[in-house]
Amino acid sequence: MRLLGDDGKVHRLETDYVIGSEPVSLPGNARALRLHGNVAGISRHHVLVSPVGSRLRVTDLGSTNGTYLLFPDSVHLRLVEPGESVEIPSGTQIKLAKRSFYYEFLGDVTKAA
Numbered sequence: 001m002r003l004l005g006d007d008g009k010v011h012r013l014e015t016d017y018v019i020g021s022e023p024v025s026l027p028g029n030a031r032a033l034r035l036h037g038n039v040a041g042i043s044r045h046h047v048l049v050s051p052v053g054s055r056l057r058v059t060d061l062g063s064t065n066g067t068y069l070l071f072p073d074s075v076h077l078r079l080v081e082p083g084e085s086v087e088i089p090s091g092t093q094i095k096l097a098k099r100s101f102y103y104e105f106l107g108d109v110t111k112a113a
Contacts, residue, residue, distance in 0.1 A: 001013045001051055001054075001056065001090075001103075001104070001105050001106065001107065002103075002104050002106065003049070003094070003101040003102070003103055003104075004101065004102040004104060005099070005100075005101055006099055006100045006101070007037060007099075011033060011101075013049065013051050013056070014051075015029055015030070015031060015051070016028060016029065016030035016031070016048060016049065016050045016051075017030060017031050017032070017033045017048070017049050018030050018031075018032055018033065018045055018046075018047070018048050018061070019033045019035065019046055019047050019048075019049065019096065019101075020032075020033075020034070020035065020042060020043055020044045020045045020046040020047070020061075021034070021035055021039040021042045021043065021044050021046070022034065022044040023044060023045050023046075024044070024045075025045070027048065030048060035096075035099060038098055038099065039097075039099070040097060040098065041064070041065045041096075041097030041098060042063075042065070042096050042097045042099060043061070043062075043063040043064050043065070045061045045062075045063075046060075046061060046063045046067065046096050047059065047060055047061060047063065047067045047080075047094070047096060048061055049094075052087055054089070054090065054105045054107070055087045055088060055089055055090075055105075056087070056088050056092075056103050056105075057085050057086070057087050057088075058080055058085065058086050058087075058088055058094060059080075059083070059084065059085040059086075060080040060081065060082050060083065060084055061082075061083075062082040062083060063082065063096070065096075065097050066079055066080070067079070067080040067094065067095070067096060068080070068094075068095040068096075069086060069088060069092055069093070069094060069095070070092065070093040070095065071088070071089070071091075071092050072089065072090075072091035072092060077095065088103055089103075089105075090103060090104055090105035091103070091104070
């Protein structure tokens with residue numbers, strides 16, 4: 001499972017990650033995924049992503065400008081409310097301000113569960 005960034009970077013997801021402009025205090029065993037470049041509008045601790053089987057749980061950490069999802073079968077963005085968790089399937093786009101990530105699951109669901 002991985003996130004493909006709009007900057008061309010590939011982020012493999014083996015555990016929970018906090019994504020933000022300066023993630024420092026992390027819950028549990030989460031790792032930091034610090035964004036560089038155009039981070040205007042991205043909170044220091046913007047979103048927590050957690051692998052759940054073949055899906056990815058996306059939790060907005062009270063970001064100022066919101067976390068949005070574009071599901072593979074939709075043309076409308078869905079706002080993730082502060083503190084809300086949403087499990088997304090492979091092919092979903094995660095939007096943080098002007099940055100975006102594409103979630104992709106590459107593997108056997110029985111091994112990921």
